[in-house]
Amino acid sequence: MSAFQRFRQIALAIILTWGWKRALLAMGCGALSVLALAPFNIFPVLFVTLPVMVWLIDGAGAGRYNGVPAAALTGYWFGLGYFVPGLYWIGKAFFVEADIFAWLTPFAVLGLPAYLSIFTAIGFALARLLWTKDATRILALAASLTVAEWLRGHVLTGFPWNAFGYALSEPLPLAQTASLIGLWGMTFLSIAIFASPAALIDRTPDRRPAWRAPAAAIALLLVMSIFGAIRLSLHQTTMVAGAKLRLMQPDLQQDAKFNYAAKAEVMKKYLALSDRASGPQSTGVRDATILIWPESAFPFFLTREADAMAQIAELLPKGTVLITGSVRAPDLPRGTPITRAYNSIYVIDHDGSVLSVYDKLHLVPFGEFLPYQGLMEKLGFEQLTRVRGGFIPGSVRHALPVPGAPPALPLICYEAIFPGEVAGRNERPGWIVNLTNDGWFGISTGPYQHLEQARMRAIELGLPLVRSANTGVSAVIDPVGRTIASLGLGVEGILDANLPAAIPPTVYARVGDVPAAMLVALAVFLAVRRRVAKRHP
Numbered sequence: 001m002s003a004f005q006r007f008r009q010i011a012l013a014i015i016l017t018w019g020w021k022r023a024l025l026a027m028g029c030g031a032l033s034v035l036a037l038a039p040f041n042i043f044p045v046l047f048v049t050l051p052v053m054v055w056l057i058d059g060a061g062a063g064r065y066n067g068v069p070a071a072a073l074t075g076y077w078f079g080l081g082y083f084v085p086g087l088y089w090i091g092k093a094f095f096v097e098a099d100i101f102a103w104l105t106p107f108a109v110l111g112l113p114a115y116l117s118i119f120t121a122i123g124f125a126l127a128r129l130l131w132t133k134d135a136t137r138i139l140a141l142a143a144s145l146t147v148a149e150w151l152r153g154h155v156l157t158g159f160p161w162n163a164f165g166y167a168l169s170e171p172l173p174l175a176q177t178a179s180l181i182g183l184w185g186m187t188f189l190s191i192a193i194f195a196s197p198a199a200l201i202d203r204t205p206d207r208r209p210a211w212r213a214p215a216a217a218i219a220l221l222l223v224m225s226i227f228g229a230i231r232l233s234l235h236q237t238t239m240v241a242g243a244k245l246r247l248m249q250p251d252l253q254q255d256a257k258f259n260y261a262a263k264a265e266v267m268k269k270y271l272a273l274s275d276r277a278s279g280p281q282s283t284g285v286r287d288a289t290i291l292i293w294p295e296s297a298f299p300f301f302l303t304r305e306a307d308a309m310a311q312i313a314e315l316l317p318k319g320t321v322l323i324t325g326s327v328r329a330p331d332l333p334r335g336t337p338i339t340r341a342y343n344s345i346y347v348i349d350h351d352g353s354v355l356s357v358y359d360k361l362h363l364v365p366f367g368e369f370l371p372y373q374g375l376m377e378k379l380g381f382e383q384l385t386r387v388r389g390g391f392i393p394g395s396v397r398h399a400l401p402v403p404g405a406p407p408a409l410p411l412i413c414y415e416a417i418f419p420g421e422v423a424g425r426n427e428r429p430g431w432i433v434n435l436t437n438d439g440w441f442g443i444s445t446g447p448y449q450h451l452e453q454a455r456m457r458a459i460e461l462g463l464p465l466v467r468s469a470n471t472g473v474s475a476v477i478d479p480v481g482r483t484i485a486s487l488g489l490g491v492e493g494i495l496d497a498n499l500p501a502a503i504p505p506t507v508y509a510r511v512g513d514v515p516a517a518m519l520v521a522l523a524v525f526l527a528v529r530r531r532v533a534k535r536h537p
Helices: 003-015 019-036 043-060 065-086 088-095 098-129 136-152 164-168 178-201 212-234 254-258 260-274 306-315 373-378 413-417 446-461 507-511 514-535
Strands: 239-249 290-292 321-328 342-348 354-359 408-412 431-436 465-469 474-477 483-487 493-500
Touching (some): 003 178, 019 043, 043 178, 088 098, 164 178, 178 212, 178 507, 321 354, 342 408, 408 413, 431 446
Parallel strands (some): 408 431, 431 465
Antiparallel strands (some): 474 483
């Protein structure tokens, strides 16, 4: 028996799999697919797992209603296998205040993946509706799963974490295609490319292996690599004149960040660390023009604490500004009890004056607010941040003016996972400042996944990314995704770097998701045309 015959025999066995064996196979392939994401980035594993999914959808045709329910169930099991190990680290957040939230861990670790898997099921069901008996079915799966992933990124405020397109974020030349088609276009290409070996079992007129689809996929990977290498060579890293960054990564225990009694300890650590010498020639914070602290840096309302603002003013030399996260109290008459707050970014001058403020728009469900907040609180539930009534969302995203540097696009925490989260269309910022607190998730894969997704925003928009995280990973990344400097996960320290300059707006920055939509529309058209041609030869 030849190698191809054995390959075909394995594929046919997968196609005929049913019942609990089908569920286990789908879940196993989902779990294995997580290796394509950060910090592993072993994307070739998808050349194994996605063809198996194609064959399982082939076999679903033996079920009722043209196999749509069986395909949907297969997609659900695949999604569950993908999201549970991909998002296990969410459970760590419930142990920050274990006496209050630990009992919710199983519901988070299993409940969120159970919800997200619904979208994978929708993608598989849509694919089965468009299914053909030739390589066009690969395009049908790519289009359907891309639509499902887009829905996952938008429905109920959206959660596009670990979208399939991130499988092509490493090596860096491959990721450059995101500057043309964005995350959703990369999702389409990822599925189409990695599922292509499934077509090898298709019958050809001369009964030879159907090499056309996988050969086209390899050729496309090669074209993407060449395009990426050329783009990287054309955009060497250049720096903004006079803009010198200092990122402070305190590696502060998460419970201290919400403990007002730790106010003095927190401020002492921030001030000392910010002014630490980074080498023999260093003069501390005086080396920097922009000092950056992470998200929600203080266990108090910063601007309402005169002593804290005075300490900041004393720390900052003339010509240096501070960009910091902080909770912000709403503007209320004096004496009014403060029950809700904003999650904000301040730009503070050397004299302690606030130059500009940004309030987070895209809040984290169950972390910063609860769906049906009032009802949930009456039932005794509260979000992880324990802010009664939940945080208040900001009203508009706008560029932050920063003295001595171009305006910055502010993204707080997981706002960086949403493609297309940009400032007003008429204002082109010069860089992205992403303040985050990944301390919720400890030493896990979560912070690495978060960094990978934030870096994709830099490549999509052609803007450098400056990321300050409480526990890491803090990094300075140029507009094509090169890491200029970084501080590892779980490390306390400071990071000095120059600010990379932006490049001209990318295709994606100009037209958004239009190219991705065109890819999906073309794939659907080809699949429908093929189905019609088969019915009416």
